[in-house]
Amino acid sequence: MSLSHGRSYLAIPGPSVIPDAVLRAMHRASPNIYEGELHDMTASLIPDLQMVARTTADVAIYIGNGHAAWEAALVNICAPGDLVLVCATGRFGHGWGEMAKGLGLEVEILEFGQQAPVDAARLEARLRADTDGRIKAVLACHVDTSTGVKSDVAAMRAALTASGHDALLMIDCIASLGCDDFRMDDWGVDVMVAACQKGLMTPAGISFVWFNARADARQPAQMSTYWNWRPRARPAQFYQYFCGTAPTHHLYGLRAALDLIKAEGLDAVFARHTVLARALWAAFEAWGAQGPLHLNVSDAAHRSHAVTSLCMAEGQADALRHWCEHTAGLTLGIGLGRQPESAYFRVGHMGHINAQMMMGALGTIQAGLMATGVAHGPGALDAAAAVIAAG
Amino acid sequence: MSLSHGRSYLAIPGPSVIPDAVLRAMHRASPNIYEGELHDMTASLIPDLQMVARTTADVAIYIGNGHAAWEAALVNICAPGDLVLVCATGRFGHGWGEMAKGLGLEVEILEFGQQAPVDAARLEARLRADTDGRIKAVLACHVDTSTGVKSDVAAMRAALTASGHDALLMIDCIASLGCDDFRMDDWGVDVMVAACQKGLMTPAGISFVWFNARADARQPAQMSTYWNWRPRARPAQFYQYFCGTAPTHHLYGLRAALDLIKAEGLDAVFARHTVLARALWAAFEAWGAQGPLHLNVSDAAHRSHAVTSLCMAEGQADALRHWCEHTAGLTLGIGLGRQPESAYFRVGHMGHINAQMMMGALGTIQAGLMATGVAHGPGALDAAAAVIAAG
Amino acid sequence: MSLSHGRSYLAIPGPSVIPDAVLRAMHRASPNIYEGELHDMTASLIPDLQMVARTTADVAIYIGNGHAAWEAALVNICAPGDLVLVCATGRFGHGWGEMAKGLGLEVEILEFGQQAPVDAARLEARLRADTDGRIKAVLACHVDTSTGVKSDVAAMRAALTASGHDALLMIDCIASLGCDDFRMDDWGVDVMVAACQKGLMTPAGISFVWFNARADARQPAQMSTYWNWRPRARPAQFYQYFCGTAPTHHLYGLRAALDLIKAEGLDAVFARHTVLARALWAAFEAWGAQGPLHLNVSDAAHRSHAVTSLCMAEGQADALRHWCEHTAGLTLGIGLGRQPESAYFRVGHMGHINAQMMMGALGTIQAGLMATGVAHGPGALDAAAAVIAAG
């Protein structure tokens, strides 16, 4: 007998839960790609993608995952031999750096560990030291999916300004877009990358690069036709949006997802994520008051509203995850990039998530802690419920 | 801002949550209804419908809801003027009686209130008093959906046997089939009715009547061709299954649902419902330890594993339901047939339900009690989690 | 090797091809049945169901097939022993009569064969002969699905009027509604029955009875609560629409189907069916100019725009149907109710059908006639194409 037979809940930090409206929109015949409603619908996505990033910058859509967007962003502003500075707060910052190396770029890492955000002062100091202006771009994750650390992007821009350095500021919002408030224009971000399968609630398969005029001006003269963001952002002909055949069904899905965001209102979306994240933290703080379980990021100001990383003793996280999935129908995320991995797990709480889902995830973890024999403090679920009740 | 934007959870006592596999099976073109795979697939449903009722009796499928099955069952064994005895444990027992009256039957009610099961001794006494054998059938709900009261069907059969009365025993398993263990043959049930939208996890639209040879022998000579269960149960031609066009998409959906039950195993299905029901009771007992909230049925032995009825003070249940639906994404059932209705609500926990769903429902109710200011005892969610952890 | 692997085309006279929009609308969770959008949506169906029947009469929705609507219509206006007069133009007229017999009614058949419409003069003569007014209702199919014969309903009303008889006029539009123009009010129809799986393009499972005040006044004092059309048509509470649980998913599907009809415009829907039917007739007339194949109804004025019955030599129709289905992906209808059945087949051209589908069906039949060695005249496909080209 298993108590898992029912509607499964995938609470990993992406892919996230897909709304029925999105799946329904994707259940259709392929459209004419040469003319007609596909063209109008695709054009309608652009202002809404700008809206979720709070920007007037251009945006290019790529058929691909987040790594594709990383590659695209780099190819459009660097040439082999260029130096980029990666501010790393987890596995994915390093990952972007590895992609840069593959492109022949020189990569320098500013390491901030796995529990702390980018320290703008260190960034500023490094930029000031780059007296010959070798650094072409500063790369950082708004939220690193592997750690749940959220950094202060406006402070990074301030560091660039204070240092007088003209490197581009490139931000990865793959985990955070549509969950943690992000203000591309206000915060002076030049390039931002994201993907569709997290806060944008669409099956994995398309990703995005937003870029402002300052970034566009850095484009190398010789570059890949495929990755070139210019025709994608401002196509003369429809096929240029995607350098070839459009990802038709993903576009329909994304259209439905953006309609949901617009209907709710972006501010309301952020407010919902904030309350639900606070409920989750309240539960984990209560559990952690006794026993090994603790939140990876101690300062709530640096925690994401989309993904939370937790630490236990070796083996405990794996045991908890397996119990939750196989006995209760809840799938939690692995401790990606942490050592020992079996001591870590992550909860995704991004996108199409409401109060009853959050209470279901937390209630299942409560049962899982009991079932797997992990010591924990009392009152976690009541604490979470109190946050939700207060709204 | 609302915390309800996410996957909604419909926790009313039917329709229940539909598995994705069922919806996918229904998303298809209509089949040829004259020959081919529809015929084989339909025939394959019969042994599985017998399996879930633990019977070798015949079963007729009706396009209709539970009320249609009520009507069909009565039409096949009674003629106008016949007397039927209804053992009522809630609104739906009375409802079946009202349908009988519409058919010109004489209806006598044995009333057991809304919090207690059928008392077999009272039934036996009434049968013994029917010395001229006027009672043609005894009607009762295994579980009355409006109250969550579960009655002992084997005891009813024992009462019939003890009294020496040959009335048919007709049981409504609309709320219970596939959730609460039911044994048609072992318990000596002659006719059983159910519908697809509860434990059978299929969108509302088809219902069923199982009938044994003893019941079939009572069929009136003159009766409706449409309702006649004989050609439906043993069709010479395919169209006779449904007296006309088959409900094609519901059959595909039901096929998928029965496949899920078979894959899990019927005993495992019942064991799952049992644990989840006990988790729910544990929570409500804890809440009810202080304040107005209490379970409708005090003796756990008489509570359904599929639906639970709760009582609070006037207005409180409505306020709680509205908060849960509009703020948290959880829809609870109304206090159907109770006075004042606004003091009652029901939770459906039937069919496609797992531990994380149950914890989500209970966690939401916890938050709702806080938000709507209903006094309640502590420790409810931990108590539920403990039941689930123990498995 | 088979040439059938591709999108199948079900061209039987119902169920018909279901639009993707309908299937998408049905691919969803069950709604709250006690309050909210389901209630508003259901109410919105009524005026649109009146619109397609061109009536202001009431309409009751039944979970059921066409036979259920037959039963419902009879139960609401007759009592056992009443006499009804069936004007039969095919198998389904007789079928309705058989249902009436099951209800204990006396049934008299006015037989018009399988290739001719109702002869209003014969009807009038019979009514005049009923000097003691025993006939309670005149039953007829607007189009009999088994023969494709379309009768003149206005002429039937004229016969009733001329005879001074006050029997109700009850019409079966199961095959024709939404395909062949039907005007309930203008034509003086008292009761009309239809189902959802033909011109209304929804998976089989719900059916309808429209009834005017004159018919309603005939309702027996004692009647089935389940079939009673009054609470269904004018419910005081939502559950009365369906005497119990609503067929939720069918309602969503029907809503989508009616939206398609409204977007196209009912007159445009009829005009489309007219042209496509004329294209089909043109092809069959050409094929029939040489060889055994001929249209069942010789006078185009009496042919349905929704279904066409064809005759060949014994065995030929079965061979053609099998070739079309297994080699080409086209399913044709059997020769239901004809002798020998293997000499007859039917083509459904109802509902969601356009010019390319019609040309696909006809082109496949052309190939099938060649493959199965049936002699046929030339130019059939060009003739059909010419009709379509002329629009």
Add this chain to the structure above:
Amino acid sequence: MSLSHGRSYLAIPGPSVIPDAVLRAMHRASPNIYEGELHDMTASLIPDLQMVARTTADVAIYIGNGHAAWEAALVNICAPGDLVLVCATGRFGHGWGEMAKGLGLEVEILEFGQQAPVDAARLEARLRADTDGRIKAVLACHVDTSTGVKSDVAAMRAALTASGHDALLMIDCIASLGCDDFRMDDWGVDVMVAACQKGLMTPAGISFVWFNARADARQPAQMSTYWNWRPRARPAQFYQYFCGTAPTHHLYGLRAALDLIKAEGLDAVFARHTVLARALWAAFEAWGAQGPLHLNVSDAAHRSHAVTSLCMAEGQADALRHWCEHTAGLTLGIGLGRQPESAYFRVGHMGHINAQMMMGALGTIQAGLMATGVAHGPGALDAAAAVIAAG
């Protein structure tokens, strides 16, 4: 009034008609991407992708369209400055060359026009002239989607062999894979690229590169991590299949599509495409016997079984296309890359296509020629039907 209201038929040369089984497989929640059934299912795709290409070579899956596969294939075997020789038989050969230029490669075009296949003798002569072995790869389309020209790939390999040149042979099978027989190993192809939205019947969004050991040995030391085909083809960890998040829903769709191909049998799939293409040619040859309409490729041996290009007088093709789409529900492909474009159109007959669909397309074109007043020869549809009848 329009005759287009019904099931639309998208007969463009990709995206093609998607089987319901594929769409159903994609209508689901996202899976756990870290472990479980997604991993096994993804691994199961590889041998089937090898099967459709008749190869034992490795295959890498890319989230992307055909252009992405072009880029990927080039990046894995060339470095900036390398020379590639493009054998062009239409727009897409040139397109691949343009992508190569964007990567900094030197591109030389061997132009074969838009109506003829690659001339192996000219290829051999050019290779013999490359005495210093500058040509790194020979690029050609098996079928160029813009012209429908099919080239003899085995003859190209023979030219390479005869010339003693060791350039790689890289073939684009985007239009042809799964439609026109292709034998990667027998024909000595080193690299092959394809995409999912044509013969593989899956919504646009993933593409593929097959590569043999000889090609792999040419991989540059420094290359993009994202495009690197090695970890994708032989991943040590699951995420390496896709260099990041998997395109989950496309994988489920592709799995369903490959299951359809396996169930039918690849040889049967090719035989079906062959007969249907011959039916289409028969119709166009008949129409072209009088009037302006003619097949782009005069020799049937060089025509694709997946896409056919047609020529008429200026403006006629556009008029025909518009009539077919807006009046009849059939969408034809534009005359991509031809001048004047309005004189050309294309028919896609790839993937999920059967006899009734082909007859529907041809019958609609017949009506369209009549409606738009294009002179044409008689007997086209009968000729097509005869081919299909002969099987």
